[in-house]
Amino acid sequence: MSDTGEPILQLKGVSKHFGAVRALVKVDFEVRLGEVMALVGDNGAGKSTLVKGIAGIYRYDEGEIVFEGKAVKIHGPSDTADLGIEIVYQDLALADNLDVVANMFLGREEIRRPYRLNEASMEKASRATLDSLSVTTLASVRQTVAGLSGGQRQAVAVAKAVMWNSKVVILDEPTAALGVAQTRQVLDLVRRLADRGLAVVIISHNLHDIFEVAHRITVLRLGQRVARYEASETNQQEVVEAITAGTVESVPGMTT
Amino acid sequence: MSLASDPEGRAPESVVEVTNPTVREYLDAYWTRVKSGDLGSLPIIFGLIAIAIIFSSQSDVFLSAPNFVNLIRQSAGLILIAIGVVFVLLIAEIDLSVGFVSAVVGVSMTLLLRQSGPDWAWWFVIPLVLMLGAAIGALHGTIVTKARVPSFVVTLAGFLGWSGVVLILTTEFTDSGTILIRDDVVIGIANSFFSDFWGWVLAIVAVGAYAVLQLAKRRARSRAGLPVRPMLIISAQVTALAVVAVVAVAVANSDRGVPMVALLLLGALVFWSFIASRTRFGRHIYAVGGNPEAARRAGINVDRIRIAVFMISSFMAGVGGIVLASRLRSVDPAAGGGNLLLNAIAAAVIGGTSLFGGHGKVVSALLGALVIASLDNGLGLIPNLPSGVKFVVTALVLLAAVLVDSFTRRRQQSSGIA
Numbered sequence: 001m002s003d004t005g006e007p008i009l010q011l012k013g014v015s016k017h018f019g020a021v022r023a024l025v026k027v028d029f030e031v032r033l034g035e036v037m038a039l040v041g042d043n044g045a046g047k048s049t050l051v052k053g054i055a056g057i058y059r060y061d062e063g064e065i066v067f068e069g070k071a072v073k074i075h076g077p078s079d080t081a082d083l084g085i086e087i088v089y090q091d092l093a094l095a096d097n098l099d100v101v102a103n104m105f106l107g108r109e110e111i112r113r114p115y116r117l118n119e120a121s122m123e124k125a126s127r128a129t130l131d132s133l134s135v136t137t138l139a140s141v142r143q144t145v146a147g148l149s150g151g152q153r154q155a156v157a158v159a160k161a162v163m164w165n166s167k168v169v170i171l172d173e174p175t176a177a178l179g180v181a182q183t184r185q186v187l188d189l190v191r192r193l194a195d196r197g198l199a200v201v202i203i204s205h206n207l208h209d210i211f212e213v214a215h216r217i218t219v220l221r222l223g224q225r226v227a228r229y230e231a232s233e234t235n236q237q238e239v240v241e242a243i244t245a246g247t248v249e250s251v252p253g254m255t256t
Numbered sequence: 257m258s259l260a261s262d263p264e265g266r267a268p269e270s271v272v273e274v275t276n277p278t279v280r281e282y283l284d285a286y287w288t289r290v291k292s293g294d295l296g297s298l299p300i301i302f303g304l305i306a307i308a309i310i311f312s313s314q315s316d317v318f319l320s321a322p323n324f325v326n327l328i329r330q331s332a333g334l335i336l337i338a339i340g341v342v343f344v345l346l347i348a349e350i351d352l353s354v355g356f357v358s359a360v361v362g363v364s365m366t367l368l369l370r371q372s373g374p375d376w377a378w379w380f381v382i383p384l385v386l387m388l389g390a391a392i393g394a395l396h397g398t399i400v401t402k403a404r405v406p407s408f409v410v411t412l413a414g415f416l417g418w419s420g421v422v423l424i425l426t427t428e429f430t431d432s433g434t435i436l437i438r439d440d441v442v443i444g445i446a447n448s449f450f451s452d453f454w455g456w457v458l459a460i461v462a463v464g465a466y467a468v469l470q471l472a473k474r475r476a477r478s479r480a481g482l483p484v485r486p487m488l489i490i491s492a493q494v495t496a497l498a499v500v501a502v503v504a505v506a507v508a509n510s511d512r513g514v515p516m517v518a519l520l521l522l523g524a525l526v527f528w529s530f531i532a533s534r535t536r537f538g539r540h541i542y543a544v545g546g547n548p549e550a551a552r553r554a555g556i557n558v559d560r561i562r563i564a565v566f567m568i569s570s571f572m573a574g575v576g577g578i579v580l581a582s583r584l585r586s587v588d589p590a591a592g593g594g595n596l597l598l599n600a601i602a603a604a605v606i607g608g609t610s611l612f613g614g615h616g617k618v619v620s621a622l623l624g625a626l627v628i629a630s631l632d633n634g635l636g637l638i639p640n641l642p643s644g645v646k647f648v649v650t651a652l653v654l655l656a657a658v659l660v661d662s663f664t665r666r667r668q669q670s671s672g673i674a
Contacts (some may be wrong), residue, residue, distance in 0.1 A: 078555060081555075093547070093550035095542070095543045095550045095614070096614070097546035097547075097614035098539075098542055098546055098614075102543075106539075107540075107551075107554030107555040109536045109539055116535065117534055117535060117539065119475045119476075120480035121477045123480070123482055124480045139418060154400060159563060
């Protein structure tokens with residue numbers, strides 16, 4: 001992916017403090033349509049805080065969120081959804097007792113006439129979305145999520161995210177709990193999202209996975225962006241060094 | 257928010273190939289589900305058949321027409337209360353107050369109908385006291401959600417408090433505490449019967465409506481290009497329902513006729529099943545029971561759903577309380593006490609509703625209450641049986657139902673992760 005094109009989502013100098021703890025310090029971040037941007041960093045580097053600011057769970061103390069070239073304010077999760085940004089959290093937030101269709105439409109069910117759920121239309125749309133993502137391992141969209149494997153659940157959660165006209169999909173540790181074959185399926189899925197023209201942000205600890213799918217890599221350390229790479233122009237060694245020893249402008253608690 | 261409208265948002269129509277299952281494939285799929293632990297209502301239907309066989313071998317009266325009609329009338333109040341309990345269990349909460357809330361509603365109704373008192377008309381009093389029931393539920397639900405007190409404690413307080421209210425209300429106006437109902441319409445709720453003709457009309461309308469709904473659903477799926485169930489299966493189900501309806505009405509008509517309260521039961525079951533499985537509100541109830549965090553993130557107002565469910569529970573307790581008062585033609589300080597609460601919860605659980613939330617159907621209230629009522633009825637017919645046996649047997653059935661639930665759930669989990 002070349003460096004051309006305007007970013008669809010851009011954070012400019014965002015900071016977030018929790019009391020004396022500085023979780024984010026003037027971080028810049030951006031992602032373009034059609035690319036997979038990896039967000040990496042050690043535990044406590046600020047990845048989750050960054051994503052929660054986009055999700056509307058926190059509000060940044062300073063800095064700007066720019067979406068499609070316009071500065072936007074995100075006051076809550078519904079604002080994020082309205083912009084077309086969907087976040088797939090690590091715990092996936094699926095209801096085990098409901099079937100795949102019910103989960104994909106949870107909270108946004110289609111209604112036919114006064115009060116009835118339009119089951120036929122929802123089932124068709126769910127099937128179509130899963131098919132378009134080449135998710136073929138699901139025998140039936142009417143089986144409950146309780147019976148699905150980890151990879152299948154991840155696929156359902158991702159399909160749920162992309163069904164809603166979304167432009168940006170943020171995936172939090174999508175492969176953390178998966179075996180080899182299922183990780184393969186999910187990474188293929190991530191790549192297909194970008195191929196379809198979506199902007200994808202993937203948070204992961206697994207650099208091997210990241211080098212398989214990411215076009216670009218942003219490294220956070222101690223709440224600051226310490227590096228940004230084109231995946232094709234770097235290697236795991238360099239990224240690991242940035243994660244563990246990247247140059248930060250200011251270290252909390254250290255007066256230099 | 258609408259569905260993806262960009263051309264890439266959906267797969268082209270032609271990709272979806274429709275292959276309708278044959279009867280053989282459909283039955284095979286059903287058998288696979290049963291084997292993997294999805295038993296549905298099978299255990300309880302076999303249980304009811306076993307109960308019928310055992311008691312009819314012990315007593316000629318059990319399967320007789322008068323006893324069949326009595327069984328419906330005896331279990332009506334319990335079924336209505338258990339419907340509310342099913343909803344509370346679906347969101348993994350509990351309502352211990354339903355017994356005495358039903359009595360508060362029944363007693364309030366009786367007091368407001370008193371000719372020596374307010375002497376209000378039944379069509380005004382009944383909606384009024386049902387609203388009182390719903391308001392009590394709103395109170396419970398609000399405390400549970402806003403103050404974050406476990407529902408067990410809130411409704412335990414309700415259990416004690418509303419039993420006191422029943423005692424106060426009944427002894428305030430009479431010395432004995434027993435207050436008679438004189439209104440013919442209210443007495444008629446549980447004590448009148450359809451003529452043979454209207455009994456048949458009820459059966460035909462019920463079966464016809466079921467058939468029309470099944471066909472409409474099939475047509476909607478077919479039009480949307482989705483696989484549909486084989487026509488033979490649908491006609492077999494409609495035929496089975498028709499046979500049950502015809503036998504039930506024929507038996508009832510050979511006695512006093514179909515009890516009017518059966519229509520109320522049917523209406524309540526259909527209405528609440530529709531709410532639970534066909535509306536957005538019902539879907540959200542299951543979601544809150546299955547994964548409250550997922551529901552919250554999906555934008556569902558979890559607290560509002562919880563409060564509404566406690567309102568349903570108390571409202572249905574009130575409906576049951578009216579039916580119970582009507583059947584006895586009076587209320588007294590003991591109303592709502594005894595085993596009513598425990599039987600209502602046991603009915604929902606025996607019927608297949610999980611105590612852990614998210615699993616269960618409204619119809620389980622009917623099936624479970626029928627098991628409890630027929631055990632009660634059948635054991636009462638056996639001469640010289642110590643009354644303690646009744647409780648022991650009911651306890652064993654409850655335990656068996658929970659064991660079946662726990663066993664099938666584990667089976668489902670182990671076979672589900674393929």
